[in-house]
Amino acid sequence: MSKRALLEVIALDVEDAVAAQAGGADRLELVTEMAADGLTPSAATVSGIRAAVDIPLRVMLRLADGFAAGDVGRLVGVAEEMRAAGASEFVLGFLDADGLVDLDAVERVVAALGGCRWTFHRAIDHATDRDAVRKALDGLPGLDTYLTAGSSAGVGTGLPALLAEAARRGEPGYEQRILVGGGLQLAHVPYLVSAGLDAFHIGGAARGAEGWTGPVSADAVREWRRTLDAA
Template identity: 75%
Template structure:
């Protein structure tokens, strides 16, 4: 089993997925509506991507821009439909109006996932208390990853937080992998690797022509080489 660092790439369609896999991505985050920072994709988009590639897919469960859960039962139905279509990994994360984790919403949706692996996404970067959020989520079935920049404003500002949290890995609430994403650049990679961080998430960085253009196999391959220390 490979122990190399994980490279996750955002995919909006099957073309993105094929290019990302060819470039060396280990996993895709499947979303739609990137203008809203990524929402739940149509089931047909997921099935097209699933048919096109054989790497892991994590599917977003998020209906509206922002970090409120909104209509939880709609999210539950979306999760149910995606699971029926073959989805086995997910991405979610919700805050209440005070910046605390919306535990009721998260638990309701996680119950529908029946132990499937999932990532708590960058809502953690908007939390009033990151440590408290982690402690509240500790022990939820399937939670194996936090997608975070360490700061709401990106990795440049969040680097000290990322390094501090990496040093706590293994403590209660800190067993999960840190998947670093949000303003991540290639020049951040060496110091993150040196701190033992082993997960990297890119979106726009995989698209030289911006979000209106496709994922570039060459761009993903450049990240793969950097993450592998080549």
């Protein structure tokens, strides 16, 4: 029997988290401020969600819109605060002004994670050289996932890059799991699964007609779960 695909859902609060788990999510990404594409939530939110659900969760480490690290010392402090609140998995990713990975910032934050597992997020889709990002990060402790649409424009545009990178799985810099997210649609799923991709990330698609102004819908998540299981 094949292992089921991973479904990660963005949660903003306890209500979202409970609905996502009820709908069949395997993991949560915890953020706040989706108007800024997701920033670090409060420690109280993290501890509240950790107490409300028993599926894994990854906490965003990001202080401002964009992909610059900003105050790295503050980021390190936030990472330590999130760990104290019960977080054991994280999401992060920083670029410099040239669109290259800000390795110093990433390394300093990762050092504060003490070996915790983490995802390098869609900063890779905005980098000037995707391959260079992967090569620069190769070997960093805890890095097990890249969240990517294959393109800054979303999955529809990024499909060729996603398939090409999936085909390189196992090469240096390509050992990590590809978590497909960013404009992901149900119609993309069979094609991606047939290419060997097995992890999917949804945000707005997990909600009702209100979009980000409404909560996660267990029914919407359930539809994604069924589609992934059928594929």
